Amino acid sequence: MKYVFLLVLLIVASAGALLAGVIAYRWLNNMTQTAKLVPGERVFSMPSGVVARGTTPIIPKEQRDVAARLPNPIKATESSLAVGKQHYQTFCVPCHGPEAKGGVTGPVATKFIPTPDLTNRDLQRQRTDGYWHSYIVAGGAVMPSYGEALSSQEAWHIVNYLRSLAQK
Numbered sequence: 623m624k625y626v627f628l629l630v631l632l633i634v635a636s637a638g639a640l641l642a643g644v645i646a647y648r649w650l651n652n653m654t655q656t657a658k659l660v661p662g663e664r665v666f667s668m669p670s671g672v673v674a675r676g677t678t679p680i681i682p683k684e685q686r687d688v689a690a691r692l693p694n695p696i697k698a699t700e701s702s703l704a705v706g707k708q709h710y711q712t713f714c715v716p717c718h719g720p721e722a723k724g725g726v727t728g729p730v731a732t733k734f735i736p737t738p739d740l741t742n743r744d745l746q747r748q749r750t751d752g753y754w755h756s757y758i759v760a761g762g763a764v765m766p767s768y769g770e771a772l773s774s775q776e777a778w779h780i781v782n783y784l785r786s787l788a789q790k
């Protein structure tokens with residue numbers, strides 16, 4: 623009688639363990655097993671004859687020399703500088719610091735890679751507006767690109783703002 627009881631207990635326990643195992647397994651795995659589209663899995667070709675509207679194509683950073691020759695289409699007016707400053711404060715301060723002085727003045731830069739001093743006179747002279755615009759929209763050696771967060775126009779406003787910070 624005792625053995626029958628133990629046997630039943632064993633069966634019940636193993637059934638319970640199996641059920642718990644199945645639940646745990648599904649809990650851990652079902653997210654990866656549902657139907658989904660992985661980014662980049664499929665490439666949809668553009669229908670022929672379509673033209674991109676309202677955006678500016680981004681020149682890849684490998685072609686920085688081409689991008690560096692683009693003229694700045696936006697005058698550095700007060701309002702341009704204000705827009706540039708606002709975006710600078712949102713996107714760039716964490717790494718470049720509130721005054722664009724670089725080093726570890728930005729809170730992220732203390733953990734990331736210290737940034738260059740963008741107000742530096744020699745750097746300012748060496749770089750064209752197009753070069754910095756390209757840095758913003760296409761990214762740098764390690765600096766991330768902001769081409770998806772900022773429009774090309776907004777990037778030019780930021781360049782104007784950076785120019786206004788140049789050391790005299």
Ligand code: HEC
Pocket residue numbers: 709710713714715716717718730734735736737738740745749754757758762763764765766768780
């Ligand atoms: C995640 C940190 C980070 C953020 C955010 C960031 N940068 Fe940078 N930036 C860097 C680093 C690091 C460098 C230097 C290394 C490199 O060239 O990638 C750099 C370099 C630069 C340069 C120097 C290019 C030259 O002439 O050599 C410019 C200009 C610049 N950043 C502008 C910006 C602007 C404008 C923003 C905001 C839209 C921004 N950065 C946001 C990290 C960042």
